[in-house]
Amino acid sequence: MFTIDTIPFGIFTVKNRRKKVATIIGSQVVDIAALANLGYFKDLKIPKSVFTKEYLNEFIALGKNKTNAVRTRLQEVLAQPQQLPTSVFYNETDVQLHLPVKIGDYTDFYSSEQHATNVGMMFRDPANALLPNWKHLPVAYHGRASSIAVSGTNFHRPKGQLCPDESQPPFFSPTKRLDIELEMATVIGKSNSLGESVDVNEAEEYIFGFQLFNDWSARDIQKWEYVPLGPFLAKNFFSSVSPWVIPIKALAPFKVPVAPQTPTVLPYLQEENRHLFDVELEVYLQTAAGTETKICHSNFKNLYWSVSQQIAHHTVNGCNLNVGDLLASGTISGKEPESFGSLLELTWGGKNPILLPDGTERRFLEDYDTIIIRGYAEKDGIRVDFGEVRNTVLPAV
């Protein structure tokens, strides 16, 4: 149920009609293009054509003055929905939601200390789980944009080279260690030019909003391929995002201060008002026959590196970000075992399987398993919903 505090943006179709920009209130999808035609944004001087594009990018590129004005106007008119024509409303179940943003470049960070520590403990040295660079810079790598799909898209279990025992040759197989990663994606809302760096204290100006993100991963493919140049086929078979982009403005009440970083970071990463966002994140697993089981409860604030630091680091060498680029947070794991954001961590590499209510166990995902990530923020009567990203694993082709 999306409240008036949320007012996210997305792209929808009804039957086979053209794609349009929408928001959602409760479970009612609101046709923003229709509202624009009815003159509701006339004084805001926004070209109506931005609401009938295939993606949000042109709307986002108008800049936050304009997009926030649209948001405020929507909050005004949706406070009295009975005064709106019923033709602008659609039941959520009657529309199709699409990938809302045309993603240019996609970057995946690795910004949760607990996640990096867990991985380091399992695969490297428990006594020195974090690598030497980890607390000095927000580690990241480039990911694949083409295979990012919206919630509801299902995908086939990927195949590839596995080599569990490197004294033997690799073999070809569907992955046996299919995993998820609970992440948040940042949608870039403002471009910087090639050669220009973004100041860490101005970086939030470059954020349009956030989506839930599932960084599906094939752990066995990853193990064999990733040295020395990083993950490739273990990740690029599929990633998924929730359909509604939550504007950063909606999260203003949910800023939480965080402790200074130790060791002190280099000046270009030092924030004046360092904060994260208090957003509850949950992961549910549903088997083909079973019901939903919550397997993880984490929070967007479980990051060591803020999104502002990610943006400052990404551009410090002059790399240009464009409107519509996606920065994923990396797996968001908290300190408590139930907040670990991947099966790899939840089952500690498969050693401690998750027992499901139907009596079955999961180390990694089985065919026809469905994963649902949900998110929300709630405080002082204000609630912001992120909706969900839901996908089902189909058998290998």
Next chain:
Amino acid sequence: MFTIDTIPFGIFTVKNRRKKVATIIGSQVVDIAALANLGYFKDLKIPKSVFTKEYLNEFIALGKNKTNAVRTRLQEVLAQPQQLPTSVFYNETDVQLHLPVKIGDYTDFYSSEQHATNVGMMFRDPANALLPNWKHLPVAYHGRASSIAVSGTNFHRPKGQLCPDESQPPFFSPTKRLDIELEMATVIGKSNSLGESVDVNEAEEYIFGFQLFNDWSARDIQKWEYVPLGPFLAKNFFSSVSPWVIPIKALAPFKVPVAPQTPTVLPYLQEENRHLFDVELEVYLQTAAGTETKICHSNFKNLYWSVSQQIAHHTVNGCNLNVGDLLASGTISGKEPESFGSLLELTWGGKNPILLPDGTERRFLEDYDTIIIRGYAEKDGIRVDFGEVRNTVLPAV
């Protein structure tokens, strides 16, 4: 000098007029959009609008039957240039060439055995220079598409974190080890759907053509950041391509068979008519005050993994390639030291500086150094030119 055997495709403007599709013969740029308006392709049933786009993507997406028919027609009419109106020709010096392809996703491979061996000898174990996975799969990682620019674009020396001595904290500095990588880029000409793999023996159907590629690299930034997720800021500050895309059809006479691979690769990587392309590649360094000095002479055939194998591997997990995606080869180093494709290898990590004719030395690049990569194939009176990619290093901002 581009011959009639080349007939590449590019995007040009004259003065401030709109972008159009062009080819080049000798040093005469040919306005293909104007030829289309004059009816030269009328019987080929090609929408004229594809020739007045900002990028080649829509032209390429027509498919090879159409694009090869245009190529053949151009060869016919350019064989008798005096029969064409002079208004379709422009001197190369009177036009501006642009990034020809809107790059969706960019992938960088690591497919030269000698390059991987050199790097392994320098940074790991000389006795076991190649990592265990290297001969089983074409190692690759995702790169940054937004910062790929066309020849002639200059860039500022990137800044970032350096940590040459990990017993000390990192510091912030312009890179002191700015390098190049001599590569060839493959332009994808046909899309596969998410979940669909491309057969290695059909993979060339997915190649539109090739460009020269310079994968500029900051070795000191790379050393500190790249474990465990691969290169990031060390690469994404800038990459560059030559302006003309050479259709794969032009390279048909230059296929050269290569020896079978040992150990035998998995079936999805086994090619029936395994071949590479015999294209000479040269790198020139020009200092601010000096003349061009050839510092490397390599060949596109110096690859262990063919582009077909790269495509089969990239898609074996169902990853979808799109028209306009770029696959770079990785540094193309041959066996002879003068064929090493980076300064890192040519100077062996800076130990053996290159002596330039003006008496100066180079370990890595200095401000105002210009790097020019050129390529050509020549055999039995047939010559195919790749032109050049030329960029100058400007001082750090």
